[in-house]
Amino acid sequence: MVPLGPTRASIHVCEASGCRSLNSEQAVDALAERLTEAGVTDVAVKRTGCLGVGLCARGPLARIDESGEYFEELTADNLQGAIDALAAVEPGQQPTGETSEFASRQLRVAMENFGLLDPEDLNDYLARGGYDALQKALHEMTPGQVIAEVSTSGLRGRGGGGFPTGLKWTTVAKAAGPDGKYVICNADEGDPGAFMDRTLLESDPHRVIEGMAIAAYAVGASEGYIYCRAEYPLAVKRLRHAIRQGEREGILGKNIFDTRFSFEVDVRLGAGAFVCGEETALIRSIQGGRGTPRPRPPYPALRGLHGRPTLLNNVETFAAIAPIVRNGGAWYASIGTPKSTGTKVFALAGRVKNTGIVEVPMGITLREVVYDIGGGITDDHPFKAVQTGGPSGGCIPAEFLDMPLDYESLAEKGSIMGSGGMIIMDDTACMVDVAKFFMEFCVEESCGKCVPCRVGTTHMHNLLAKIAEGEATMDDLAALERLAGMVKATSLCGLGQTAPNPVFSTLRYFRHEYLAHIEDRQCPANVCPVAQREVAGV
Amino acid sequence: MRRLGGSYDALIESLHAAQEAFGYLDDEAMLFISDYLGVPRSRVFAVATFYSYFTLKPQGEHTCVVCTGTACYINGAGAIRKRIEQELGIKSGETTADNRVSTLTARCVGACSIAPVIVVDGELVGKLSPDEVVQLLMALPKGADQ
Numbered sequence: 165m166v167p168l169g170p171t172r173a174s175i176h177v178c179e180a181s182g183c184r185s186l187n188s189e190q191a192v193d194a195l196a197e198r199l200t201e202a203g204v205t206d207v208a209v210k211r212t213g214c215l216g217v218g219l220c221a222r223g224p225l226a227r228i229d230e231s232g233e234y235f236e237e238l239t240a241d242n243l244q245g246a247i248d249a250l251a252a253v254e255p256g257q258q259p260t261g262e263t264s265e266f267a268s269r270q271l272r273v274a275m276e277n278f279g280l281l282d283p284e285d286l287n288d289y290l291a292r293g294g295y296d297a298l299q300k301a302l303h304e305m306t307p308g309q310v311i312a313e314v315s316t317s318g319l320r321g322r323g324g325g326g327f328p329t330g331l332k333w334t335t336v337a338k339a340a341g342p343d344g345k346y347v348i349c350n351a352d353e354g355d356p357g358a359f360m361d362r363t364l365l366e367s368d369p370h371r372v373i374e375g376m377a378i379a380a381y382a383v384g385a386s387e388g389y390i391y392c393r394a395e396y397p398l399a400v401k402r403l404r405h406a407i408r409q410g411e412r413e414g415i416l417g418k419n420i421f422d423t424r425f426s427f428e429v430d431v432r433l434g435a436g437a438f439v440c441g442e443e444t445a446l447i448r449s450i451q452g453g454r455g456t457p458r459p460r461p462p463y464p465a466l467r468g469l470h471g472r473p474t475l476l477n478n479v480e481t482f483a484a485i486a487p488i489v490r491n492g493g494a495w496y497a498s499i500g501t502p503k504s505t506g507t508k509v510f511a512l513a514g515r516v517k518n519t520g521i522v523e524v525p526m527g528i529t530l531r532e533v534v535y536d537i538g539g540g541i542t543d544d545h546p547f548k549a550v551q552t553g554g555p556s557g558g559c560i561p562a563e564f565l566d567m568p569l570d571y572e573s574l575a576e577k578g579s580i581m582g583s584g585g586m587i588i589m590d591d592t593a594c595m596v597d598v599a600k601f602f603m604e605f606c607v608e609e610s611c612g613k614c615v616p617c618r619v620g621t622t623h624m625h626n627l628l629a630k631i632a633e634g635e636a637t638m639d640d641l642a643a644l645e646r647l648a649g650m651v652k653a654t655s656l657c658g659l660g661q662t663a664p665n666p667v668f669s670t671l672r673y674f675r676h677e678y679l680a681h682i683e684d685r686q687c688p689a690n691v692c693p694v695a696q697r698e699v700a701g702v
Numbered sequence: 703m704r705r706l707g708g709s710y711d712a713l714i715e716s717l718h719a720a721q722e723a724f725g726y727l728d729d730e731a732m733l734f735i736s737d738y739l740g741v742p743r744s745r746v747f748a749v750a751t752f753y754s755y756f757t758l759k760p761q762g763e764h765t766c767v768v769c770t771g772t773a774c775y776i777n778g779a780g781a782i783r784k785r786i787e788q789e790l791g792i793k794s795g796e797t798t799a800d801n802r803v804s805t806l807t808a809r810c811v812g813a814c815s816i817a818p819v820i821v822v823d824g825e826l827v828g829k830l831s832p833d834e835v836v837q838l839l840m841a842l843p844k845g846a847d848q
Contacts, residue, residue, distance in 0.1 A: 182816050185826030220815030221829065356810035357772030394718065394755050395811050397824070433718055435753030438809065452713035452741075454752040513773035513814035520815045551772065585814075587772045601775055605809065611752075 165196035165209040173253035174208035175246060176279055177226040177238065178215050180366045181398050182520075187239065188224030194240035195226075198247060207250050213367020215279035218266040218518035218537065227279055232259030266518050269537050271499065273507045274483035275523045277368045283402050286409040289370040295415055297486035301378050302423045305489075310382040311337060314485070316493030318505035323350055323441070323478030324553060324582040326504075326571040332475065335465040336383040339473035345385035346474040347376050349482055350446060351392040351399070354438035355554025356605065358585030360509040361479035363521045365392070365399035368483070369406040373429060375482030377416065378489055380427045383475050388429040391446055394436065403431050438555075438609035442657045443468075443476045445611065456613045457657035478583065480509055500526030504570035504581075514551075514587040515542045524569070531565040534588060545590035549673070553582025555602045555609075556662030558669025559595065578669040580662075594689035595674040596681055600628040602666040610659065617660030620651035624667065631678060634685040634694030641682060645671065713741055713749055717756055726757045754809070762797040762804040764842045766822050766835075771810030773817040778832070782818055783807070785832035790839065802844050 177183075177192045196209045215225050215234070222236040226246060230253045235246045272278065281288035289295070301310050315330025336345060349372060353361040365372060376388050392400050407429055410416035418426045437455045439445045445455040447469050468474025484506060488496045497505045504526040510533065513519050517539035524533065530550060534540070541547050549559040558579035560567070567573050571581050589598070603625040612618045627644045630636040648664035655661045671678060680686050687695040716739065720731040727750050736746045750756045768786070770779050783794065786805055790798055797804040813819045816828030820835060827838070 181813055181826060182828070185813060185816065185819075185828050223816070353812060354809070356770070356775075357814050358810070359812040359814050362812040393812075395808060433714060434755075435714055435718065436755030436809070437753050449714065450711070452710040452715075452749065453745075454749055511814060513817060514776045519773075519817075554772070585772070587776060587814075589776060593776060601772070608754075609809070 165199070167206050167208050169205050171208050172206035172255050173250045174210060174229045175226050175250060176210050176212040176215070176229065178213070178224055178279070179211040179283075180214040180363055182214075182220040183223035183225055184398070186223045190240055191224050191226075191238045191243070195238075195243050195246065198243055199250075202247070204250075211282050211284070212279050213281075213283045214363045214521055216267070216270070216272070216275050216521050216523070217264060218512065218520040218522065218539075220520040228253065229280075230257040230259065234264075266522070266537050266539070269528075269532060270523050271507050271525045272523050273487050273496075273499075274364060274371070274480055274509055275367075275521070276487070277371065281368065283367055283369055284405055286370065286406070286413060289368070293490070294370055295374055297489040298374050298377050298381075298415070299421055301381055301489050302421055302425055307337060307382045307384065310378060310489065313488055313493040314382070317488045317496035318493075319481065319484055319488065319496065320504065320571065321478060322480035322484070322508065322583070324556070324580060326581055329477065329481055332465060332477070333379065333383055335463075336385075336473050336475040339466050341384065341473045343472055344387060345383060345472055346469045347380045347383065347385045347388040348446070348450070348469065348474060348476045349376055349388070349390040349479060350441060350443070350476055351390055351396075351479045352434045352441045352446060353393060353396075353479070353583065354441045354609075355583055355585045357511070357513055357551070357587045358554060358583050359511045359513075360521060360584045362396050362399050363511075364479050364483055364509070365396070366402055369399075369402045370410070371486060372479055372482045373403075373406060373410060373416070375485035376429060377420070377427045378485050379475055379477065379482065381425055383473075385475065386426050386428065388427060389450055389469075390429065390431050391434060391440070391450055392431055394433045400431060400433065407431070437611070438605070439611045439657070439659050442659060445657070446476070447474065454611070456611045457659075459656060480584070501568065501570050503572055508569070508581070508584060510584045510586045512538050512586050512588070515545065515590040515592070516540070516588040517542060526570050527568040529566050529568055530560065533569065533586070534565070538588065541588065541590050545592065547588070548591050548593060549589045549595070551587040551589060551598070552585065553580035553665070554585050555605050556580060556658065556665055557582045558665050559589070559598065559673060561673040578665070578672055580665070592689060592691075594687055594691035595670040595677045596628065596632055596687070597689075597691045599666045599670045600625065600632055603628055603663070606659065606663040610663075614656035614660060616651050616654040617656065617663065620647055620655075620660070621663050623647055624651070624664065628667070631681045632687070632692040632694060634681055634687075634692070634697060636682050638682060641678060709739065710741055710745075712739055713746065714753075717746075717750055721756060725761050726759055728758070728760075757806075759795075760797075762801045763844070764803045764823050764839075765806060766803055766820055766839055767806045767808045767811070768794070769811045769813070769817070769819040769821070770807045771814060771817070773814035774810075774819055777817040779818045782820070782830070782832045782835050785836050786839070789836045800844065803839055803842060
């Protein structure tokens with residue numbers, strides 16, 4: 165609903181998946197209806213993506229732009245508060261700054277437009293400086309200069325690998341591609357417990373497309389694909405919509421901004437295979453095949469989609485490109501730590517009070533994320549561990565709460581940065597069960613091409629199940645460790661090579677829990693089948 | 703299919719379209735896609751069975767996908783699955799005898815902030831206790847239009 169006269173106040177209502185599942189659409193409609201009935205003509209009711217305030221669990225959320233007030237659990241019969249607050253807004257009022265800890269600790273680069281634009285409206289994006297970076301790159305910079313800025317920024321792959329983005333772009337730019345090159349955005353966010361890419365695509369799809377277009381210009385590509393999970397229908401819908409709008413306005417397609425540069429982009433759907441996040445498997449899948457990886461080299465940067473040089477980056481990596489081009493690589497490099505520059509988007513979930521998407525400077529401590537931003541543990545239980553990096557990652561125990569979050573520190577502790585999923589666990593979690601959960605995931609998601617992964621993960625899962633049943637011996641534990649080392653060393657792709665990580669890290673920090681299951685036949689957290697046996701008196 | 707032309711590249715998109723139209727992939731649909739795109743039948747079947755999103759079994763009138771992602775697991779998705787098994791007598795991937803509800807599991811639907819999550823007929827529902835899930839499924843009408 166857009167006001168007929170000048171706008172005195174405007175309210176943005178979250179329309180990302182989380183809030184939509186709590187009926188935010190009905191709330192928007194009801195609010196617009198109520199205001200119309202009351203004869204209010206100077207209030208704008210706008211839809212937006214995620215507000216990024218970590219209150220997803222108490223949605224639908226809304227925010228009044230002028231006063232900065234947030235409203236939780238906005239339903240059709242709970243609108244009075246918002247209506248009264250809208251009526252109280254003075255003309256020309258400015259918000260008095262962020263109130264919540266969740267918001268004030270954050271630094272938004274990839275998420276800078278969150279809660280301020282309608283993801284389905286290109287004009288909103290343009291009004292906030294959208295596609296300015298692309299114009300700047302096309303009109304004022306050579307491809308080499310764009311790559312130089314990205315290299316200066318120190319940006320590293322946000323999909324989890326942490327490979328320097330500038331280096332990757334340089335490789336693709338130098339590769340000979342007489343038949344053309346491709347730019348692919350990896351939006352196959354398969355890690356269970358991660359929803360950063362989904363939120364970015366649902367809240368600001370143009371930002372990702374702009375990053376891809378700049379990348380295409382820099383490496384000399386003219387075609388691109390966004391490989392998105394079929395499980396994200398709303399993200400797919402908004403992406404397709406954004407691409408259509410861009411093509412209509414001459415921002416995508418042929419001769420962009422009246423230059424010789426052309427860039428066509430299309431969406432391709434995944435179909436529920438975790439392994440397709442691996443770049444060679446993803447390329448197979450885009451070509452309509454089974455998503456099985458192939459040995460590297462040759463790397464996709466030299467021989468990728470249809471045998472042509474292909475640049476593959478993650479959603480969040482592309483989302484950081486426009487600000488880097490706009491403000492310069494040095495500005496980005498001044499954020500974060502020397503080796504891990506810039507900001508990282510994390511998805512907070514699990515046993516934590518505030519759940520949702522946060523963007524923080526690299527090098528922030530885990531404690532700040534969990535306690536200051538996350539608000540601490542649900543029901544004030546004791547913190548036990550945080551799991552990062554999904555099935556390829558590991559658990560960080562409480563003793564390292566004060567460690568900085570960057571690529572190197574996480575790797576040193578036996579986990580990985582990963583794509584940014586962060587699952588908080590308290591004393592109700594059993595680490596053997598957690599390891600078993602991830603192993604089961606790897607068993608199901610292994611593509612079956614190479615033996616170590618296909619067979620090894622199954623055996624590891626059987627051993628973990630045996631430990632959980634309380635029927636294992638110390639020999640089984642030794643076998644598990646041997647097997648984990650072998651699978652890590654001999655698997656074909658990243659899925660298999662990292663599948664043992666949850667086992668390694670739980671053994672490293674929570675070995676006593678394994679021993680309790682094996683020697684005492686007990687599950688300290690009372691989760692595993694062995695605990696049920698005690699009760700039954702077997 | 704028309705949009706992408708007849709080629710291997712269109713295979714996954716075509717399977718998505720067919721599943722969306724019919725609810726599942728039967729032999730007829732797969733044969734049609736194979737002929738239309740000029741892709742060997744073995745290849746169509748191989749791809750359809752590789753990806754967990756595709757199903758070759760007809761679904762009930764309603765589908766309920768239980769998310770088993772990490773956040774849902776930590777917040778009690780296991781208990782939800784157990785209750786569904788007890789109350790409806792069906793395991794994941796099965797359909798009730800009266801063809802009213804099918805249950806499936808998904809690896810993660812990316813709505814971790816409102817875990818535990820289920821997807822009923824394509825709509826996300828979050829933060830439910832096992833009892834509430836069963837109530838919701840029991841209340842789904844029989845013989846209603848999809």
